[in-house]
Amino acid sequence: MQISEAIRGGRFCVTCELTPPKGTSIQGFLNAADMVRNYADAILVTDNQRAVMRAAPLILCQVLKSRNIEPVMEICIRDHNRLALQSQLLGAAIAGVENVLVVAGHDVLVGDHIDAKPVNDMSCSSLVQAAVMLNQGKDLAGHNLEGSPRFSIGIEAIAEKGLKPDQVADLREKVAQGAQYIITQPVYEPETMAAFVESVSDLNVPILVSHIMLRSASMARFMNSNFPGVNVPDYLIRELEGLSREEVPAASVQLSIDLLRRMKPLCQGMHLMPGGWERYVPRIVDGVA
Amino acid sequence: MHREERTNQILVITSHQGLVGIIQEAVQGSLEITHAADEKEGLEKARKNFPNLIVLGYIDPPGTAFQLHRKLREGWITKNIPLLLVDADTSDQAHRVLSLEEGLQIEADDYITLSGVDTQASATRLARPIAALMDRVQTRIQQNANVLREAILDPEVFCITWEQIPGRGAFEMQQEELIENARRAAKKGTVHAVSVTDNPGGNPAISTEILCTEVRKLGIEPLVHLAFRDKNRNECESVLYGLAGLGVRNVLMLTGDYPSDGGFKGRSKPVFDLDAVHGLQMLDMMNAGMDHETMGRKVKLAPTDFFAGSAVSPFKATESELLCQYYKLDKKIRAGAKFVIPQLGYDARKMHEIMLWLRMHGHVNVPVLANIYILPLGAARLMNSNGIPGAVVSDKLLATIAEEAKDKDKGRSARIMRAAKMYAMAKGMGYAGAHIGGHGISYETLEEIVQRGDEMAPRWRDLVPEFDFPQPDGFYFFEKDPDTGLNTERSAPRKEKGAKPPIYQFARVAHATMFNPSSVVFKSLRPMVKMIDNSHRMKSAFEFCEHLAKVAMFGCQNCGDCALFDVAFLCPMSQCPKSQRNGPCGGSYLGWCEVNPEKKCVWVRAYQRLKSHGAEGEIVEDIVPPPNWELMGTASWLNFYMGRDHSARKLGIAPPETKAGSKKAAQSQAGQGAKA
Ligand code: SF4
Numbered sequence: 001m002q003i004s005e006a007i008r009g010g011r012f013c014v015t016c017e018l019t020p021p022k023g024t025s026i027q028g029f030l031n032a033a034d035m036v037r038n039y040a041d042a043i044l045v046t047d048n049q050r051a052v053m054r055a056a057p058l059i060l061c062q063v064l065k066s067r068n069i070e071p072v073m074e075i076c077i078r079d080h081n082r083l084a085l086q087s088q089l090l091g092a093a094i095a096g097v098e099n100v101l102v103v104a105g106h107d108v109l110v111g112d113h114i115d116a117k118p119v120n121d122m123s124c125s126s127l128v129q130a131a132v133m134l135n136q137g138k139d140l141a142g143h144n145l146e147g148s149p150r151f152s153i154g155i156e157a158i159a160e161k162g163l164k165p166d167q168v169a170d171l172r173e174k175v176a177q178g179a180q181y182i183i184t185q186p187v188y189e190p191e192t193m194a195a196f197v198e199s200v201s202d203l204n205v206p207i208l209v210s211h212i213m214l215r216s217a218s219m220a221r222f223m224n225s226n227f228p229g230v231n232v233p234d235y236l237i238r239e240l241e242g243l244s245r246e247e248v249p250a251a252s253v254q255l256s257i258d259l260l261r262r263m264k265p266l267c268q269g270m271h272l273m274p275g276g277w278e279r280y281v282p283r284i285v286d287g288v289a
Numbered sequence: 290m291h292r293e294e295r296t297n298q299i300l301v302i303t304s305h306q307g308l309v310g311i312i313q314e315a316v317q318g319s320l321e322i323t324h325a326a327d328e329k330e331g332l333e334k335a336r337k338n339f340p341n342l343i344v345l346g347y348i349d350p351p352g353t354a355f356q357l358h359r360k361l362r363e364g365w366i367t368k369n370i371p372l373l374l375v376d377a378d379t380s381d382q383a384h385r386v387l388s389l390e391e392g393l394q395i396e397a398d399d400y401i402t403l404s405g406v407d408t409q410a411s412a413t414r415l416a417r418p419i420a421a422l423m424d425r426v427q428t429r430i431q432q433n434a435n436v437l438r439e440a441i442l443d444p445e446v447f448c449i450t451w452e453q454i455p456g457r458g459a460f461e462m463q464q465e466e467l468i469e470n471a472r473r474a475a476k477k478g479t480v481h482a483v484s485v486t487d488n489p490g491g492n493p494a495i496s497t498e499i500l501c502t503e504v505r506k507l508g509i510e511p512l513v514h515l516a517f518r519d520k521n522r523n524e525c526e527s528v529l530y531g532l533a534g535l536g537v538r539n540v541l542m543l544t545g546d547y548p549s550d551g552g553f554k555g556r557s558k559p560v561f562d563l564d565a566v567h568g569l570q571m572l573d574m575m576n577a578g579m580d581h582e583t584m585g586r587k588v589k590l591a592p593t594d595f596f597a598g599s600a601v602s603p604f605k606a607t608e609s610e611l612l613c614q615y616y617k618l619d620k621k622i623r624a625g626a627k628f629v630i631p632q633l634g635y636d637a638r639k640m641h642e643i644m645l646w647l648r649m650h651g652h653v654n655v656p657v658l659a660n661i662y663i664l665p666l667g668a669a670r671l672m673n674s675n676g677i678p679g680a681v682v683s684d685k686l687l688a689t690i691a692e693e694a695k696d697k698d699k700g701r702s703a704r705i706m707r708a709a710k711m712y713a714m715a716k717g718m719g720y721a722g723a724h725i726g727g728h729g730i731s732y733e734t735l736e737e738i739v740q741r742g743d744e745m746a747p748r749w750r751d752l753v754p755e756f757d758f759p760q761p762d763g764f765y766f767f768e769k770d771p772d773t774g775l776n777t778e779r780s781a782p783r784k785e786k787g788a789k790p791p792i793y794q795f796a797r798v799a800h801a802t803m804f805n806p807s808s809v810v811f812k813s814l815r816p817m818v819k820m821i822d823n824s825h826r827m828k829s830a831f832e833f834c835e836h837l838a839k840v841a842m843f844g845c846q847n848c849g850d851c852a853l854f855d856v857a858f859l860c861p862m863s864q865c866p867k868s869q870r871n872g873p874c875g876g877s878y879l880g881w882c883e884v885n886p887e888k889k890c891v892w893v894r895a896y897q898r899l900k901s902h903g904a905e906g907e908i909v910e911d912i913v914p915p916p917n918w919e920l921m922g923t924a925s926w927l928n929f930y931m932g933r934d935h936s937a938r939k940l941g942i943a944p945p946e947t948k949a950g951s952k953k954a955a956q957s958q959a960g961q962g963a964k965a
Contacts, residue, residue: 218400
């Protein structure tokens with residue numbers, strides 16, 4: 001199932017993000033997938049997210065597919081050159097993957113292999129373009145393919161209030177290349193989301209708002225200082241302040257539901273990033289529905 | 290001082306020296322800073338010093354701070370200590386306190402980044418969050434304050450505790466009601482603590498300790514009853530640690546009714562390893578931080594914060610019983626009882642007597658909670674036939690209640706009124722509060738009693754005649770005041786006769802000669818005893834003979850730590866079913882034993898024996914320690930001569946030089962030294 005198709009069908013689309021294991025044991029990953037599978041239209045598998053080395057998403061997408069779960073494969077331009085990127089995509093298509101999310105990735109310095117060489121052979125928009133070409137039966141160099149994928153291609157965007165013209169231009173460029181939907185960075189202010197939607201309205205692509213549950217007041221402050229474009233307003237942080245470890249999840253679930261309900265009318269879907277809190281996904285999805 | 294009362298300790302864990310300086314600058318000497326440079330030291334200091342706030346900065350190698358943050362958050366000791374994560378040096382991406390991925394999972398109380406700011410500016414930025422967290426520490430301490438202790442100790446507050454029955458079973462209506470009552474009490478605020486009895490009536494019931502931790506979660510202070518009937522000293526200590534760890538701090542130390550015959554396949558084994566006096570002593574040691582030794586290393590345990598009370602049964606008909614009750618109460622207070630709840634009774638003069646007794650015996654400041662039980666006819670009948678040990682309902686009171694039960698409401702309003710009147714009297718007499726109980730009482734009823742009681746309190750003296758239910762020929766400590774119907778400060782004449790059976794006279798003479806360290810006999814016998822003690826065969830023979838003689842004379846049970854000297858040559862191990870070494874339990878009735886009504890209570894006999902030569906007051910003097918089970922089955926006379934038992938230690942008999950003594954003797958001596 002292609003995400004863009006699902007959205008075109010008119011439903012509020014829910015995707016949920018899981019991180020591959022650091023190592024070869026996939027039990028935790030599978031448990032997490034089982035917890036959310038009935039509450040999400042698709043599960044996105046991240047690609048060395050935040051520059052932390054983990055198992056390749058391609059293989060985990062295949063595992064999901066074999067369990068009848070619709071995967072979205074993240075593919076990051078930082079770690080592969082154009083040969084590797086294209087071969088990954090073809091491999092994914094063979095595994096039955098129909099959705100990819102093209103991302104730039106964090107600087108290697110924030111991750112766990114700070115001496116790694118960032119590749120950045122292609123830009124995001126050229127990778128979008130390459131994926132579209134693969135869909136059309138050609139590789140980047142123009143050679144014909146034997147059999148071709150049918151990817152629905154997504155891109156990420158920072159949803160800021162005052163989106164700068166070059167940011168809009170960048171998105172416009174990617175959409176022009178063939179991107180079919182946008183997944184935003186986490187947004188904690190509905191007004192920001194509204195402003196973002198407004199500024200990209202002429203692109204005419206569906207938007208999924210992403211969401212990270214707040215684990216604690218400190219975690220929220222950490223995001224504010226370390227994730228560009230993320231702003232958790234003070235009133236939300238105060239809700240969690242002084243709560244004990246046991247009290248936080250219930251409060252946090254409620255905050256997520258309230259917030260997402262307010263943003264639901266602005267967008268076409270939501271992308272949950274539970275990061276270990278998969279057990280709360282069902283309550284949030286039910287609460288927002 | 291209990292560790293939670295220190296409010297200015299801050300622990301900085303970081304391998305980045307600059308941060309320590311910044312924090313020093315930020316708090317300007319208002320807080321005491323301890324520094325730990327690595328994970329191991331940090332954990333150790335967090336657990337040991339129990340700081341009020343932990344500031345965690347970068348620690349080598351990357352990833353360590355996050356791991357440590359986890360351990361602190363999940364740790365039993367450290368889980369509630371506020372934690373502030375600080376990113377001090379962000380010039381270097383690789384040396385940030387957390388990676389991005391870690392940052393999304395932190396559960397600290399606060400996080401702050403000082404990126405690209407100099408020391409002075411950093412200090413200014415840190416001052417606010419630190420102050421905010423310290424404020425929160427203060428509020429937590431306030432919220433965490435022991436409401437019951439405060440209410441009992443505050444002379445302006447009349448403290449209300451509500452007694453609940455745990456019930457046998459795991460999913461029963463009693464438990465449903467108990468939790469519901471606790472929930473309502475927590476919401477409404479009239480009640481300061483909900484108390485849960487411990488296997489009441491000697492029947493098994495769901496654990497009061499576990500229920501009380503649940504009660505605490507509902508937001509009201511629990512009062513745990515701890516009866517020594519079912520638990521030996523180790524189990525008591527262990528249960529108390531469990532309670533302390535989960536924040537339950539109020540305990541009522543009780544001997545406990547004898548085990549009922551309703552146990553699994555018959556009556557349970559009565560334990561009574563400690564008595565209430567011992568329990569209070571143990572708790573006092575725990576509160577001070579108990580010393581103990583593991584693998585040759587002496588350590589002091591972190592102090593607990595218990596607030597303990599105890600009971601007294603003043604509704605006794607005879608002089609000997611009553612005096613012994615007060616002697617024991619005196620010991621309980623010396624052992625650390627911080628408040629007292631008397632047994633049930635409906636006699637204004639007795640209610641007044643306790644307060645007067647405490648005042649006249651130097652215990653003016655010991656708060657007492659009146660025990661008020663809402664008494665229906667059935668329970669009254671049971672108490673009247675002595676069905677509830679120590680609870681007294683006289684014939685006259687029973688007749689009154691039977692009359693009231695004929696009312697349209699089956700006596701409901703009358704019994705609630707009676708409870709409210711007792712409440713009013715307690716308030717008038719200077720009680721610190723009321724301990725209210727009653728089967729199936731709703732929260733509304735409880736409030737009704739409190740409200741009416743408060744209304745009637747100013748004219749409490751008028752109510753006294755309504756509580757004139759003495760036991761026939763009942764003994765009172767003080768003479769009656771005919772004007773008030775209460776007591777004068779003059780002690781009543783004590784006419785009970787002493788008793789001097791021949792065995793007692795014989796034992797006294799034998800004691801004065803043979804068991805007196807300054808006597809010639811003792812001194813000359815000691816070398817011989819030492820010889821016997823060192824020879825295995827002679828020792829066994831001696832043990833056998835001593836046992837035979839003492840069984841014949843005293844019903845000895847061979848505990849090896851003889852308490853005959855302490856109880857007028859009556860063996861508390863064999864003659865008292867509850868092995869009480871410091872005074873009677875609350876259950877005796879007209880001088881007869883609660884458990885064995887054909888026998889006189891051992892303490893009544895002891896009192897009479899001592900009274901025969903004017904020495905009954907000795908009972909109050911020494912707190913007799915619990916038997917040392919290490920000596921079980923050994924000859925107590927040898928133990929005395931060799932300085933191994935509690936009496937020898939009391940008299941200062943030192944064990945002979947160890948070269949000659951057996952290894953075991955030396956060891957046991959060392960063991961006792963640590964416990965003493
Ligand atoms: S002998 Fe006295 S103290 Fe011992 S159980 Fe009987 S009544 Fe209680």
